[in-house]
Structure formats: structure tokens, C-alpha cells
Amino acid sequence: MIHLDGVSKVYQTPTTSITALDRVGLRIRQGDFLAIAGPSGSGKSTLLNLLGCLDRPTSGILTITGVDTATLTDQQRSRLRNRSIGFVFQMFNLIPELTVIENVELPLVYAGMRRGRRERAQDALARVGMLRQYDQRAGRLSGGEQQRTAIARALINEPELILADEPTGSIDAESAEQVLGILADLHSHGRTVVLVTHNASVAAVARRSLRLVAGRLEQEAITPLPVPQRRRRAEAYRAHPVADPAV
Amino acid sequence: MKTRDLIVAAFRGLGRHRLHAGLNVIGVLAGAASVVLLIGVTHAIGKVSKTEAAGLGSNLVVVYPAGVSASGVQVGLGTASTLSSDDVRALGDPGQVPDAVAAVPTAGIRSNVSASQRMWQTDVLGSTESFASVRGYALSEGRFFNGAEAPSGASVVVLGRAVVDALLSGDPVGQLVRINNHPFKVIGVFASRGFSGSYNQDDLAVMPMQTLWADVLPRTEPRIDQVFVEATSPAATTLVKSQVTNTLLQRHHITNPALADFQVRTQHDLVASAERVGTVMQWMLAVVAAIALLTGGIGIMSLMLGSVSERTYEIGIRRAVGASRGNILAQFLLESLLLACLGGLTGIAVGIGVSSFMSQVVTDLPAPVVTVAAVVVAAAFAVVIGVAAGIHPAMRAARLQPVEAVRRL
Structure with a gap:
């Protein structure tokens, strides 16, 4: 599904240049659940931004579903982000002035959809247990609620690829458990999930892990949870989804 | 989207x-x-x-006195009285301005007119007996002053309808009004003409020029603000304009027309x-x-x-x-x-x-x-x-x- 070949990202400052990613090669298959671990500043977020077409590599080839992203126009990249990729950020990235449901509807707005938009947003909110707070301003929610809203937004267009950048980094342990449960559930439903984290126990949720050190990718440093345990986590989420009395 | x-x-x-x-x-x-x-x-x-400008009358030529400074720069319309009664007579003389029917001088001042306990401010004009016919004013009551009253400085006045309505009740003709503390006998009332632009043509009082100079104008020096020269037809105004200009240049001993101490305008000039x-x-x-x-x-x-x-x-x-x-x-x-x-x-x-x-x-x-x-x-x-x-x-x-x-x- 995603293929990186010798991908580098170099940031130029007036005095020096910083290599954030150094000739990274990587294959991510459809239905994969990949964790990319590594210390702060190792280039994890840079890699995720490239995968999500939020940024362009300085050199190397990045293909998504067989298409070289360097050949895409801004409009095509926007469309790809809109239709095929769902982002979950550490800081949630909700528009605080909009309500929960308006935030969740945003990808549908840019997809040009009007009819059935509200219903789909309600379904997505119900999946993450946020339907009851649908009309609250996003800025007033707790960290865990904001992250669940952000996940609902990432899901609404049924994207094939979910990119999560430290999704549990700014929320409490209980909310983190819920968020990881949702990601595991998405994976068990066939979604491709790429999770970036500096936390080894979070990375262990994924089927396989890679480690980034100073912009270079190293193989499988973290032992993933045994398959039955990952499956149990997803099943536990499905058995006890986040309580939402409105559903 | x-x-x-x-x-x-x-x-x-x-x-x-x-x-x-x-x-x-x-x-x-x-x-x-x-x-x-x-x-x-x-x-x-x-x-x-x-x-x-259009309400002026299409067959009129207007002469304004204009001051000329030592350097030859005109200091504006009507700033100095360079027109005399003799000039007016010359402009009305068919020998000098052949295509003119009549020439009428006017001078005016904004002044209070009072009658019994009432007071009204209006344009008080001085002119000659041809004023009404040249300016196209008809009379609804009484008469205009005649050739005998004009030069003698008779204390008579013809009022516009607005002044009559503001000051007098009953038959206005024969009643007395006071202007600048002098009594004047009302001998006629102009027929109403309404507004021309923002100017109310019914808001005026007209008396003989000599009377205005003697009793109303603060200065003793006789002053003429404008001379209206009536041409034989609207088409003749351009011709009359040049005849008037030549006559006045000659009378004022001015050889360079650029230094003229007067200005001559037709209605067309004013509109333009x-x-x-x-x-x-x-x-x-x-x-x-x-x-x-x-x-x-x-x-x-x-x-x-x-x-x-x-x-x-x-x-x-x-x-x-x-x-x-x-x-x-x-x-x-x-x-x-x-x-x-x-x-x-x-x-x-x-x-x-x-x-x-x-x-x-x-x-x-x-x-x-x-x-x-x-x-x-x-x-x-x-x-x-x-x-x-x-x-x-x-x-x-x-x-x-x-x-x-x-x-x-």
C-alpha cells in the first residue's frame, strides 16, 4: 500500500541543515498495524507527515497505492488526505470554536457532501462514545474526549489508512486505553494503522514495530504483544465500547 | 466543497x-x-x-463688473463697481448695441422688510422701469414703477408673492412697508414664478435704482451689480455679447480685452x-x-x-x-x-x-x-x-x- 524508497527529509535553516529522515526504506501493506517508536526528535512525526501527504520528501520516492506522491498536484494530495487518510494527532487538532459534530463533519464538507452528512457524523461519534457531547464546543472537552472526537473525524470518510501521532501522549491512562482499543478495533476491521510513539508499551499494541533513531530506521526493536493479547484488547473494546448512554 | x-x-x-x-x-x-x-x-x-442658469432667460446677456488688479489679474466677479449708469444707457442705445432691445441694471442687498409687527428678510433690488419686462416678471396686482418714478427716486416698491404672504394681509397695493427705516408704498405684486433651482423667484422686493442708492444701500456711491441686456432673439445673444464687449472696452478706454474690467456672459456660458x-x-x-x-x-x-x-x-x-x-x-x-x-x-x-x-x-x-x-x-x-x-x-x-x-x- 505504501512504499518508501530512500526517502530523506532535510530542513534548511539559514546557517545549517538538519536531516530529519535519512534514506528511509519501508513497505506498509494493506491491513498492517505498524508502530514507529523512537525518542523525541528522531524523525517520527516527520515520517508520519510524509506518509499523510502533509509534507514532501527532500529526496527519495514515496508511493501510496502505487502512485508516486511527487507527481500529485495540491488538489490531488488534498483529495488523497480527504478520502484515504485519517489523522489522529497528539494535540487532537480540533477547531476549538466548532462543535464536536462540526469538527467531525469537516472531512465530509471538503468531500463536497451535504446530504446524510449529519447522520454519518453521528454514527462516527457513536463509535467512539462521543454522541452525547455532539453539540459541545470542542475547546471545552477533556483531553480524552477531544482525542475520541479526533478519531471520529479520522474515521468519517472510511479511510484505508489511519495515521496516529502519539495519540495517547496528552491524555490520561484510562482514555489512552480506550484510544488504543479503538485503534486495535479499526485494525481488526481491516484498516491499515500507522502509530507513532516514544512509548514502548503503546508501540507493543501494534502487529509490528520499527524504531527510528536519528532519522534512520531500525528493525523490530520492540517485541509486540502476542497476537492473542492484541486480539483480546480489540475484543474487550468491542464488548465494552466507551459508555455512551445516548446510543 | x-x-x-x-x-x-x-x-x-x-x-x-x-x-x-x-x-x-x-x-x-x-x-x-x-x-x-x-x-x-x-x-x-x-x-x-x-x-x-436656464431660468435666467435664453435671450439675455449679463454684464458683471469685474475688478482687475495692477498685474492684470481679475479679482472676481462683482467685486468692484466698474459699471456706471452711463454704461447702461450706452448698452441700451441701438446705435451702439444694435441687436439689443433694452439694458437693465440691477443692484441688490439682503435686507429686512417690515410691516406692522412682522419682519421678513428678502432680496431688495434696485432697477429701472424695464426690469419686469426684461426679466420676464408679470404682475398679478397693481403696477410696476414707471419712467417718471424711476429717476426721481420715488419711495415705491413692487413685492414678490412670498414677501406679501409673509408680511401683509388684505389688499397689499397701497400699504406701507419699511426697509432700512424708510417707508415704501407697495404699488404692485409680481405674479408667482416659483423656484428656479434653489432660488425662490417670489422672494424679492424691487424699487427704483435711485431709491435703492439713496435709502437702502449703506454706501453713498451708486453701485451696479449686473446689467441685463435683452437681445432681439436667443440666436442674437452671441452677437450682442460681442457688441456689448466692444462698447464697454471703448467706453472704459481698454485696448487689451484680457484686461477688461467687466465680464459678459450669455445663458449658454452660465450653463457651461x-x-x-x-x-x-x-x-x-x-x-x-x-x-x-x-x-x-x-x-x-x-x-x-x-x-x-x-x-x-x-x-x-x-x-x-x-x-x-x-x-x-x-x-x-x-x-x-x-x-x-x-x-x-x-x-x-x-x-x-x-x-x-x-x-x-x-x-x-x-x-x-x-x-x-x-x-x-x-x-x-x-x-x-x-x-x-x-x-x-x-x-x-x-x-x-x-x-x-x-x-x-
Whole structure:
């Protein structure tokens, strides 16, 4: 599904240049659940931004579903982000002035959809247990609620690829458990999930892990949870989804 | 993205800076209102001066005394009395101005006229017995003064209808009025002529020139403000103008016509100069209105630039979930356009409101005329200002790389 070949990202400052990613090669298959671990500043977020077409590599080839992203126009990249990729950020990235449901509807707005938009947003909110707070301003929610809203937004267009950048980094342990449960559930439903984290126990949720050190990718440093345990986590989420009395 | 969603997003964006946005709307509002109002006023003034000039009479030539300074520069119309009674007689002489029927001098002053306990301010004019016929005034009651009363300085006066209505009851003819503490006998009343532009043609009192000089004008020196020369036909006015000019140059011993101490105008000249003055005024006022609108536009641009840097976060989020550059450009441009149009529309409404208020409250000035052109110009200005002020900030917003916008969190 995603293929990186010798991908580098170099940031130029007036005095020096910083290599954030150094000739990274990587294959991510459809239905994969990949964790990319590594210390702060190792280039994890840079890699995720490239995968999500939020940024362009300085050199190397990045293909998504067989298409070289360097050949895409801004409009095509926007469309790809809109239709095929769902982002979950550490800081949630909700528009605080909009309500929960308006935030969740945003990808549908840019997809040009009007009819059935509200219903789909309600379904997505119900999946993450946020339907009851649908009309609250996003800025007033707790960290865990904001992250669940952000996940609902990432899901609404049924994207094939979910990119999560430290999704549990700014929320409490209980909310983190819920968020990881949702990601595991998405994976068990066939979604491709790429999770970036500096936390080894979070990375262990994924089927396989890679480690980034100073912009270079190293193989499988973290032992993933045994398959039955990952499956149990997803099943536990499905058995006890986040309580939402409105559903 | 659907247009409706775009408009909603633009309104939501503006809603975040209600006060700031409101202040900028007021800026454009003032500009648009002044466009409507100023075009209306100049239009009205232009119309009034044209009708006033037209109301003069198409077969008249008017002579104004004009002072000439030592350097040969004319210091203005009617600033010095260079016309004498002998000049008037010469202009009325068929031997010197063959195509003239008559020449009538006038001098005037704004003065109080009183009768019993009432007082009224009006234009008190002095002239000769031919005044009524040359200026086209008919009499509804009584008579005009005659050739015997004119040179003798008889204390008689002919009143306009407005003066009679303000001061006298019953039959006005034979009653006494006081002007400058002198008693005058009313011998006639002009038939009502109504307004010519903003000038009420019924608001005047006419007496023999000698009487005006002796009893009303503060200066003892006899003064002539204008001489009306009636041509045999409207077509002859140009000819009469040159005959009058030659006669007066000769009489005043002036060889260089550029140094003439008088000016001769036909009705056509007056209409043309009224039009010129109107055009100049319109341009000046257009510049004032443009400056007002520009100020509003600069305000909008500064608001939008601030808004773009403040909302980098929001732009990043929108880009991440699928907004294209075009979507972002459209949203910010629309915000700017909405602000300008809001200002423009309310400005036009305010302009129309003030125009109608002015025409009701200020009755002695020409009422502003709200023209379709003024409304269209104001609306077009608002749209242009909105786009011009918004394009740079909107492009700046659209150029933001999604990753830069998201990274700045």
C-alpha cells in the first residue's frame, strides 16, 4: 500500500541543515498495524507527515497505492488526505470554536457532501462514545474526549489508512486505553494503522514495530504483544465500547 | 466543497473577530455612504445651478463688473463697481448695441422688510422701469414703477408673492412697508414664478435704482451689480455679447480685452460654467469618497492578515482533513468580501437614509438625489475593496504548507 524508497527529509535553516529522515526504506501493506517508536526528535512525526501527504520528501520516492506522491498536484494530495487518510494527532487538532459534530463533519464538507452528512457524523461519534457531547464546543472537552472526537473525524470518510501521532501522549491512562482499543478495533476491521510513539508499551499494541533513531530506521526493536493479547484488547473494546448512554 | 458550506465557514471565521470586523465594516460603510451622499449632493447642485442658469432667460446677456488688479489679474466677479449708469444707457442705445432691445441694471442687498409687527428678510433690488419686462416678471396686482418714478427716486416698491404672504394681509397695493427705516408704498405684486433651482423667484422686493442708492444701500456711491441686456432673439445673444464687449472696452478706454474690467456672459456660458463647476466638485468628492473606502479596505486587509496568522492552526487542520489551497483561498477571500459587502450595503442604506433626512430637514439647500449610478458605484467599490483587501491575505493563507500549519501548534 505504501512504499518508501530512500526517502530523506532535510530542513534548511539559514546557517545549517538538519536531516530529519535519512534514506528511509519501508513497505506498509494493506491491513498492517505498524508502530514507529523512537525518542523525541528522531524523525517520527516527520515520517508520519510524509506518509499523510502533509509534507514532501527532500529526496527519495514515496508511493501510496502505487502512485508516486511527487507527481500529485495540491488538489490531488488534498483529495488523497480527504478520502484515504485519517489523522489522529497528539494535540487532537480540533477547531476549538466548532462543535464536536462540526469538527467531525469537516472531512465530509471538503468531500463536497451535504446530504446524510449529519447522520454519518453521528454514527462516527457513536463509535467512539462521543454522541452525547455532539453539540459541545470542542475547546471545552477533556483531553480524552477531544482525542475520541479526533478519531471520529479520522474515521468519517472510511479511510484505508489511519495515521496516529502519539495519540495517547496528552491524555490520561484510562482514555489512552480506550484510544488504543479503538485503534486495535479499526485494525481488526481491516484498516491499515500507522502509530507513532516514544512509548514502548503503546508501540507493543501494534502487529509490528520499527524504531527510528536519528532519522534512520531500525528493525523490530520492540517485541509486540502476542497476537492473542492484541486480539483480546480489540475484543474487550468491542464488548465494552466507551459508555455512551445516548446510543 | 459546497458554496453554502463555504459561506458558513466564512461567517464563522468572521464571528471570531466580531468587534474588529464590526469596526472595519463601519470603515467601508462610511465610504459607501459618502459615495452615495456626495454623488447625490453634487448631482443636485449641478442640476440646481443648471436650472438657475436656464431660468435666467435664453435671450439675455449679463454684464458683471469685474475688478482687475495692477498685474492684470481679475479679482472676481462683482467685486468692484466698474459699471456706471452711463454704461447702461450706452448698452441700451441701438446705435451702439444694435441687436439689443433694452439694458437693465440691477443692484441688490439682503435686507429686512417690515410691516406692522412682522419682519421678513428678502432680496431688495434696485432697477429701472424695464426690469419686469426684461426679466420676464408679470404682475398679478397693481403696477410696476414707471419712467417718471424711476429717476426721481420715488419711495415705491413692487413685492414678490412670498414677501406679501409673509408680511401683509388684505389688499397689499397701497400699504406701507419699511426697509432700512424708510417707508415704501407697495404699488404692485409680481405674479408667482416659483423656484428656479434653489432660488425662490417670489422672494424679492424691487424699487427704483435711485431709491435703492439713496435709502437702502449703506454706501453713498451708486453701485451696479449686473446689467441685463435683452437681445432681439436667443440666436442674437452671441452677437450682442460681442457688441456689448466692444462698447464697454471703448467706453472704459481698454485696448487689451484680457484686461477688461467687466465680464459678459450669455445663458449658454452660465450653463457651461455651472456644468464645469459640477464636474470639478464631483471629482473632488469622488476622491474624498475613494479615500474613505481605501481606509476601510486597508482596515479589512489588516484584519484579514492578522486573522490568517492567528488561524494558522485552523488552516492546518482544514488542510489536513482535505481542504485544497483553493478552498482556503476561497474561504478567506469570501470573508473579506462579506465584510466589504456588509459595509457597502449598510453604507448605501445609510447614504439613502441621510439623503432623505437631509431633504426633509434642510429645505434651503438642494436635496441630494440618490441615483442608481451612485448606488451601483458604491456597491462596485465595496466589492472591489473586498477582493483587493482580501486577495493578499487569502493567498498567504492558501500558500501555507499543511505541515507548517500543523507544526505550529
